[in-house]
Amino acid sequence: MKQRIRDLFEKANLAPSRKAPFLSRRYPYGGARRMHSALGPDLAAPTTWRAADTPPAGELGAIFMHTGGANKWLHYLPVYEANIDRSQPIRMLELGVFRGGSLRMWREYLHPQSVIVGIDIDPNCKQFEDPEHNVHVRIGGQQDATFLQEVNSEFGPFDVILDDGSHMTSHMVESFRNLFASALAEPGAYIVEDVHSNYWKPYRDSSMSFVDFVAVLVDAMHAHYPDAESEVNFRTDDPARLREVSVPRITPKLDGIEIHDSIVVVRKASRDLPRSVYQ
Structure with a gap:
């Protein structure tokens, strides 16, 4: 039941809190489509960027x-x-x-x-x-x-x-x-x-x-x-x-x-x- 309530809050972009105002709004990032459109097909083409474990210099x-x-x-x-x-x-x-x-x-x-x-x-x-x-x-x-x-x-x-x-x-x-x-x-x-x-x-x-x-x-x-x-x-x-x-x-x-x-x-x-x- 608790998980279901949390899922409902998540879907509604709300974050519960024990302190007033008890519910605060969240604003999901929605700029990915705009970014890809502005970049154009060449610059927005997918590529692989691999992680590297490089020690600090x-x-x-x-x-x-x-x-x-x-x-x-x-x-x-x-x-x-x-x-x-x-x-x-x-x-x-x-x-x-x-x-x-x-x-x-x-x-x-x-x-x-x-x-x-x-x-x-x-x-x-x-x-x-x-x-x-x-x-x-x-x-x-x-x-x-x-x-x-x-x-x-x-x-x-x-x-x-x-x-x-x-x-x-x-x-x-x-x-x-x-x-x-x-x-x-x-x-x-x-x-x-x-x-x-x-x-x-x-x-x-x-x-x-x-x-x-x-x-x-x-x-x-x-x-x-x-x-x-x-x-x-x-x-x-x-x-x-x-x-x-x-x-x-x-x-x-x-x-x-x-x-x-x-x-x-x-x-x-x-x-x-x-x-x-x-x-």
Whole structure:
């Protein structure tokens, strides 16, 4: 009987919970057909992609293997190395502590004077705090804007923010909205890992996944172009140059967006980036 009830919930795209509101909606991924159509028959033709057991390379890979307890996809490690500066002290915020392995990895990899802050909803994660070595843990939800502001006020702004939290789509989007503008330093890197969870129904608790949100960020990064007619509107010596345009607050702060397998990096500019063409 219980299995039948669970099957009915699954079919109705509902997830039961012991806490209010007791039932929450799930939004199944439905983009496969659109993807195949857009790719065309050649690019969408099926191929075989085989698994490989390749040990991690580089210094971070070695640290990852011997510190233990961190649950990371190995292809994330080169992305971290390319986007995180270990040559000088930084401030890092990681959403999600779990068993503390990631905090240990970052403590060994980063500059000794770097400050590392982890947040988690599990009070047991407090045991992984090590203030003597600049490792701090605060307990609260990544979707709680007030809590995030408190953490930012205490430790921020952060040079790197890493979302390895609940993986719920709504939490990923809300955390970015609450942290990118106010808690991320300029320049800074906002990294969201495990976005593959966006394709699994148990994690799709909102109609907009973080993958969908990244597409919105791409549009926001180009929001100054629709008001122009051509590149002459951005030439420094042209009378048709646009001296100002109305764009979302985030647009001048978007330095770049990197999309890798299961991990996204959004870089924040060190200043409002100008968009000019020089002849």
